Amino acid sequence: MLLYLGCAALVLLGLLFRHSYFLQDLKYVIDKLNVRRRVFKYMQTNYLIVDLFLERVKTQPHKPFLRFKEETFTYQDADVQSNKTARAFLQSGAVKRGDTVALFLANEPLFLWLYMGLVKIGCSAAFLNYNIRSKSMLHCFNCSGAKTLVAGEELLDAVEEVLPILQEQQVTVFILTDKCKIAGVQSFLDKMQQASSEPLSKELRSNLTLRGPAVYIYTSGTTGLPKAVTVSHAKLWAYCLIMAMTGVTSEDVVYNSLPLYHSAGFLGVMAGIERGMTVVLRSKFSASQFWDDCRKYDVTVVQYIGEIMRYLCNQPQKPNDRNHKVRLALGNGLRADIWKEFTRRFGNIDFKEFYGATEGNLAILNYSGKMGAVGRDFFLHKWLFPYALIKFDIEKGEPVRDSSGFCIEVAKGEPGLMVTQILASAPFSGYAGDLGQTEKKKLRDVFTKGDVYFNTGDLLRIDKDNFIYFQDRTGDTFRWKGENVATNEVADVVSGAESIEEANVYGVEVPGHEGRIGMAAVILRAGQKFESAAVFHQVQHFLPSYARPRFIRIQDSMEVTGTFKYQKVKLVKEGFNPNEIKDPLYILDEKEKNYVPLIPDVFDSILAGRIKI
Known part of the structure; x- marks a missing residue:
């Protein structure tokens, strides 16, 4: 026995020395297994987050709270207010279990009172992005299967815009006011x-199970109309944990x-219930x-x-930049350079x-x-928890x-499509x-016949x-x-130029050429002009020739989603035509070692093939 223990100790020491x-x-694996075990236990007893809340x-x-x-x-x-919303729904006659x-x-x-009230009476909710309007709003509403809409008073105009169609569909519409004179x-x-x-x-929520829908949360819609993601009560638990x-x-x-209609914002509050803390x-x-x-509320996370x-x-x-109690930050999408600058300026905060x-x-x-890693x-x-990074053909848009x-895993250091x-x-x-x-999100026969993987698209x-x-x-x-050109990497380099505050990089088609060439829409720092030569030297120094943005568009502001994702579809469609785009446009000029104005004559020469790209 002692011999076996000694061997195990030697193996452990060897692993620690080498890794x-x-x-x-x-520890991370054990923690994740504990989360899985806990969710499975809740599934056996049908234990919802609202049960823990109570x-x-x-x-x-x-x-x-x-x-x-x-x-x-x-x-x-919170309990009192959510009870009142639950009873108001029931007594209206418009909402049933x-x-x-x-x-x-x-x-x-x-x-939150509305959401918890709905769960208390055995219902689910669909979280509509309050920035959407007209066609997008109706699309999101309809794909959830809802027959009741509850809207904030400040969004009444958006509701009125689609009210005739909602009335045709016999939808009950509530507005969060004491009185309303609008018919319907x-x-x-x-x-x-x-x-x-x-x-x-x-008993009112006895119909709910952990496999059933807790909420419908929508994708950002950066590449088309938003899609309604079905988040089960079990998945809600998993993300809260x-x-x-x-x-x-x-x-x-x-x-x-963060907006509560977004998964991170909503799950942050639900995690507050799971931890029993203040949000x-x-x-x-x-x-x-x-x-x-953060200082006012003694925030720690x-x-x-x-x-x-x-x-x-x-x-x-400011002199008081480090005067706070924040010890931990949880989220995603943080670049390594910002991570480093943030901790230098605001203190040694632990990022997760x-x-x-x-x-x-x-x-x-x-x-x-x-810094910069996600795991x-x-x-x-x-x-x-099986996953893999597989080779992906950018032009064909498939593995x-x-x-x-069968699919092929990429080598270390090589970008690959994440599949789970x-x-x-x-x-x-x-x-x-x-x-x-x-x-479309399912990949079949990835490594063996009959297996199925989720295509993250990342x-x-x-x-x-x-x-x-x-x-x-x-x-x-x-x-x-x-x-293959990764827009995030190019954007990091371009925004590193002194005169540029933000950069949104995308690919545009050029007639007579295969693929798409890089273009960057940028916002200048306050009070600064576009330092074209400095930007040229920045991209020349840090990027290979094929990744350098050929075109630059100067904008006053960036179009972003409610969760700060850049909107690229419209920019890609508009391309680099100075006859249609009123923003200042520039083209990279290798001979001049500069970005020079993209005027209509230059644009015509590109289309005619007189200027090589």
Whole structure:
């Protein structure tokens, strides 16, 4: 026995000596297995997050649950308000058990009271992006299967725009006001105020299961109309528990300025219930107010998406930049250079960067603190939660397959399409009302006959030290002169020029040429002119010739989604035609070693083939 123990100890020491991250890797796998075990246990007893919430109400009724502006709502307050919304829905006669109700409102406490009230009566919700209008709004509403719409007062104009069609579909429309004189629209706040706050019977939600839909959350729609992702109660649990894996406790105060219609924003609040902590909710992100809020509410944990941290770094420096209690930041899309600058300026905050998608069946976490990485490739994790990076043909828009018809894993350091195996323990629920799009996300016969993988649509790479990095989205990556160009990498280089604040890179078609060539829409820093020669030297120094943006478009502002993703479809369609684009345009001139104005004569010469690209 002692001999076996001694051998095991030697093996462990050897692994530790050769792999310095082994213990962290092992702990991460154990944590993920515990999450899986916990969700499975909840499935056996049909234990919902609202059940845990009601337990919190009993054990800590007076603890602050939500802070919003100057208001503080305890766990008991949240219970009372959600009981009133639940009863208002039932008494209206428009909502019955099993229905889906679409919520169309901005960040505010009532958003959460409405959602929890719906769950208490056995319903689900669809979260409509409050920025969408007309055709997109109707599309999102219809694919959820909802027959009731609840809208914020400030969105009444958007509702009126589509009201005739909603009335044709016999949709019940509530507006969050005390009174409403518009025919076909009912007020809701008066109904809620008149409703009882008494607890509701658990029997009312007995129809709900962990495999059933908890909420429909929409993709951003950057490449077309948004798709409704079916988020089950089990998946809601799994994502909430990501925060638990980062070391967040009930004593923490989390700051959430992300939109609640987005998965990260909503799950951040649900994770607050799971941890039994206080959540600070803001109506929308404000770079100028961020740190003042953190100090005001004694925030210890912040959530972020994409560009939020860059916006904070671009704010004027202040003497009290490090005067705060924030110890941890959880989110995704943080570039390594911004990570470094942020910690230099605001203090040694622990970043927990993760990678995942609302509809995805796997999330990975950067638990090691490696700047720029989204996780680590560990054999045990890969075996228990199967995924792979496979070769992808950018031009054909499909994976590369060998002579046997199977996909090919990429080598270390080479970007590859991230695919995750669909299993009973890692299901893919797809998109509501869109079987075609659901099927498109499935890759079959990837490594063996009959296997099925989820196509993330993202290119990642694994370096020699097994750190995983996000590269680009397959729709954003373009091919020029036989080379694949990752727009994120090019944007990082372009925005490194002193005169440029933001860069949005995409590929445009040039008549007579195969593939797409790089173009960058940029915003200049306040008070600065476009330093064309400096930008030329920046891209020449850091980028190979095929990746250098040939065209640059100067814009006053960037079109982004509610979660700060760049809108590229319109820019790609507009191309580089100076006869149609009013923004200043420039073209890279190798002879002049500069970016020079792109005038109509130059454009005509490109089309005629007199200027080689």
